[in-house]
Amino acid sequence: MSNQEDLVLIVDGLNLFTRHYVAHPALSTNGSHIGGIVGFLYGVVNLVESYKPRKVVIAWEGGGSTRRRNIYKDYKSKRRPQKLNRYYEDDLPDSVENRNYQIAALINLLNFLPVLQIYVPDCEADDVIGYISKYAFRENRKLIVSSDKDFYQLLDKKTIIYSPTWKKLVTSKEVIEKFNISPENFCLAKAICGDPSDNIQGVSGVGFKTLAKRFPGFKSGKSLSTQEISDQCQTFIYEGSKIKAFSEILSSKKIIERNWKLIYLDTSNLSASQIQKINYLIDTFDISRNKIQMMRRLMKEGIQSFNVDRAFLAFSHIG
Helix, strand or coil, X not given: CCCHHXXXXXXXXXXXXXXXXXXXCCECCCCCECHHHHHHHHHHHHHHHHHCCCEEEEEECCCCCHHHHHHCCCCCCCCCCCCCCCCECCECCXXXXXXXXXXXXXXXXXXXXXXXXXXXXXXXXXXXXXXXXXXXXXXXXXXXXXXXXXXXXXXXCCEEEEECCCCEEECHHXXXXXXXXXXXHHHHHHHHHCEHHHCXXXXXXXXXXHHHHXXXXXXXXXXXXXHHHHHHHHHHHHCCCCCHHHHHHHHCHHHHHHHHHHHCCCCCCCCHHHHHHHHHHHHHCCCCCCHHHHHHHHHHCCCCCCCHHHHHHHCCCCC
């Protein structure tokens, strides 16, 4: 990425943490699992070293979206805490207790670095990231760090994604090549196909491949609407098409419209007070560094496998 002077690194906190939490084998001096902490810290340091952003923002989950649950009471109802996939001395640690400890310790450690952490009650990190990407930092270039495909809808000339899963940058080009669906239409595509990970029911028998094949317009940069897709389905059926996907989409219009409201990232799922808090946290953020305090905290947590000198050198240009 060139011209990094105005680049803002935006991290989906829980998404990046969970990736390292379930896989990183690091242990503290007292035998506690700390892979989520160490992996997250090094993950951010690596990104800062590679892309040299002027700002780093980490968005944390705020207990889920009240507005989304009001739209659909079963939204994310099947989510369960991640379990560790590694064993330590034949014992599996209490994953919920250990996870909560690691997140709390990580947030405290990040306070010693020039990183803005945003937490808004009753609000998803997705909505925070969507808002700051579209509005608070709309004039900046953004690099969003997450494996969540919901963020594909935010891709544009000033916004790209780093996928920890793919371990590479994701642009509009990659999304179109992989799915034959443009970022402008990715939200509508997910609204039609559904998202099992969030317990969002889609149209029966319709996946991304079917959608891209039957509706080539999804690949274009022109944003399609639910009504346009419904009209196309009606036309195909009127002309005698027996393809089941058309009738299924047509009969599921209300479900698709509901799903759109759940998946679309803008201000619709944020209250005025939540937006006010996000803006306040951004406007009042005071950049600070405290290397000694971070070293003391790491020592207190029994973390010896993190290079503090490297971290502070990586963040030295942020100010």
